[in-house]
Amino acid sequence: MRDDWTEDMTLTPATLPSMAGLECRVPKSRASLWLLDRRSPEAAYEAVALYGRYFQRELDTDEVPYSVYRGLRRSDEADHLLLWTIPPATTPGYRVIGAARFVRDEHTSRDPFWQMRFAWILPYFRYRHIFSASWPIFLTRYHRLQVEPLSLTMKFFLHRKPTWPVTTAQGTPLRLYSDWPGCQHGAMQQFGEHFWVCGATAPDATRCESYSAPVREASAQRTTTR
Numbered sequence: 054m055r056d057d058w059t060e061d062m063t064l065t066p067a068t069l070p071s072m073a074g075l076e077c078r079v080p081k082s083r084a085s086l087w088l089l090d091r092r093s094p095e096a097a098y099e100a101v102a103l104y105g106r107y108f109q110r111e112l113d114t115d116e117v118p119y120s121v122y123r124g125l126r127r128s129d130e131a132d133h134l135l136l137w138t139i140p141p142a143t144t145p146g147y148r149v150i151g152a153a154r155f156v157r158d159e160h161t162s163r164d165p166f167w168q169m170r171f172a173w174i175l176p177y178f179r180y181r182h183i184f185s186a187s188w189p190i191f192l193t194r195y196h197r198l199q200v201e202p203l204s205l206t207m208k209f210f211l212h213r214k215p216t217w218p219v220t221t222a223q224g225t226p227l228r229l230y231s232d233w234p235g236c237q238h239g240a241m242q243q244f245g246e247h248f249w250v251c252g253a254t255a256p257d258a259t260r261c262e263s264y265s266a267p268v269r270e271a272s273a274q275r276t277t278t279r
Contacts, residue, residue, distance in 0.1 A: 064175055064177075066148040066149055066150055066175055067103060068146050068147065068148055069094065069097060069147040070096075070145070070146045071094055071146070072093070072138065072147045073090075073092035074087040074092060074093045074097070075088040075090065079187055081186060082182065083140065084137050085137070086136075086187055087135060087136045087137075087138060088133055088134075089101070089133075089135065089136065098121045099121055100136060101134045101135075101152045101154065102119050102120055103152075104149070104151065104152035105117060105119040105152065105171055105173070108173035111173070112202060112204055118171035119134065119154050131156065131157040131159075132155075132156050132157070133156075134154055135154070136151070136152050137149070137150045137153075137174065137178075137187070150174060150178045151172070151174035151178065151183070151184075152173055153171060153173070154169075154171055155168065155169055155191075158199070160222070162220060162221055163219075166195075166198070166199060166219065167196075167197070167198055167199070168201065169200045172184065188210075189232070192232040193232070197217050199227070200230060211230060214230050215230070215231050215232065215235075215264060216228040216229060216234065218237055234249045234264035236262040238252065238253040238261065241262070241263075247265065248263070249264040250262070250264075
């Protein structure tokens with residue numbers, strides 16, 4: 054898989070002549086989100102590795118989010134590799150516009166959860182609602198997510214998203230992103246159109262936590278549940 058990285062990030066999407074795996078169409082876009090499996094071509098795994106290197110360079114991190122070795126299939130029950138693709142304009146095949154990796158963590162907390170190790174989309178295809186439209190797909194599949202490392206764009210995207218607390222084996226609180234807000238007592242109760250509060254009441258009649266969703270988030274949630 055050729056590395057087309059340039060300083061101005063004018064990158065050419067990787068192209069796959071064929072594709073196989075678990076396909077999910079991204080709502081309101083031409084994109085598909087693929088979960089790779091043993092049917093997926095070797096070039097698909099190479100595309101994940103290539104876009105992982107782009108992610109590493111853009112964030113200037115030391116860790117390579119994914120490496121591929123010939124003949125090795127890394128997508129399994131606890132390690133998911135995904136690609137975003139769109140059909141090419143004129144020729145057959147699949148244009149790869151992004152990649153992501155999700156790993157199941159069974160050691161940090163008593164309750165296992167998934168980590169989004171990286172998600173990277175070609176600059177030309179950003180701000181086209183492809184990632185935001187994929188977010189509900191991720192939450193449906195993985196339920197609760199830890200997202201690290203965070204770019205400035207990802208921090209902005211996750212701002213005021215619902216979270217669910219867990220406690221690590223060392224007793225440290227950790228917030229995971231979820232489709233429904235929670236607190237130490239469990240799922241919050243919804244009051245009104247976009248307001249949630251903890252159902253437990255302290256001796257002084259105060260609630261431990263509350264969550265207020267942005268109006269656009271509440272509207273999107275109503276749309277997806279219809």
